[in-house]
Amino acid sequence: MQILDGNKISNDIKEEIAAEVVKIKERGEKVPHLAAVLVGSNGASLTYVGSKVRSCEKIGFESTLVSLPETITEEELLVKIDELNNDDEIDGFIVQLPLPKHIDEQKILLAIDPRKDVDGFHPENFGRMALEMETFIPATPFGIMELLKRYNVETSGKHTVVIGRSHIVGRPMSILMSTKGNPGDSTVTLTHSRTKNIEEFTKNADIIITALGVPNYLKADMVKEGVVVIDVGITRVPDETHPKGYVIRGDVDFEAVSPKSSYITPVPGGVGPMTIAMLLKNTLLARKVQNK
DSSP: OEEOOHHHHHHHHHHHHHHHHHHHHHTTOOOOEEEEEEESOOHHHHHHHHHHHHHHHHHTOEEEEEEEOTTOOHHHHHHHHHHHHTOTTOSEEEEOSOOOTTSOHHHHHHHSOGGGBTTOOSHHHHHHHHTTOSOOOOHHHHHHHHHHHHTTOOOTTOEEEEEOOOTTTHHHHHHHTTSSSSSOOOEEEEEOTTOTTHHHHHTTOSEEEEOOOOTTOBOGGGSOTTEEEEEOOOEEEEOTTSTTSEEEEOSBOHHHHGGGEEEEOOSSSSHHHHHHHHHHHHHHHHHHHHTO
16 A cells, blocks of 8 residues: 655645746746635635645745635625736636635636636636646646656556546546546546445445545445545544544545555645645646746
8 A cells, every 4th residue: 555645746846846936037037926815714715825825935936815805795806806817917816715605606717817717617727628638727636637647556447436526626537537648548437425326336446536525434345455545535523632623534434445555645645735736836837828
């Protein structure tokens, strides 16, 4: 069993990007600039956005945090997005989800200029991904593909079972794992909350990618020997014995499943760090797109 170490690989990627930023500076060119729009004060969102800003500073990117009140109207937020779309200083930006209930997330995501959509959520970028054209790939799926690639995990001809059909992880993963190339060339089954007898699929899977958000959902009796397991789940589980009052759990019963796995991601320290690294990689690509 080998751990797919997202901390290590994400640091490698950040060092590679930092080296490229040094070259950009030596040429006297503008360094990449990432903006993050945060509406309200959701604790998890604040933590995530903060880590993005720190990562930008670490590798030499410019970063801007646009912090807006939870009471902002949809129209006011659309005006702010239009400003960012037309700001030549900013190469790419993200709108941190979830948004307050009175704001239509789809309308907001559609308003982002596809050339600055470093989250890869705009339908134009999603469509380009499905057609195997160069585009911004959603950061979490992009990170998973990079982990598989850098650990030389064989995916060609394998049966991949994806658990969860969200537009952020599950559905893009089902597309990417079936595309031509490495990693890819896999036969994919997309399962979800309405799938009956899901263990019949997981027991026959060579690769399982789970993004369900149910702690310890995947048990040892649901997988075969030698399976590759990618755990995207991240849930705070109350734990009075822990100093923070909670522990982070993934979708996989790690202690039970890992002995049967050939490769497995831990939680935390697996997919999570890769998400931020690939967001930075998308921002570097956005800079190239803006300068064409």
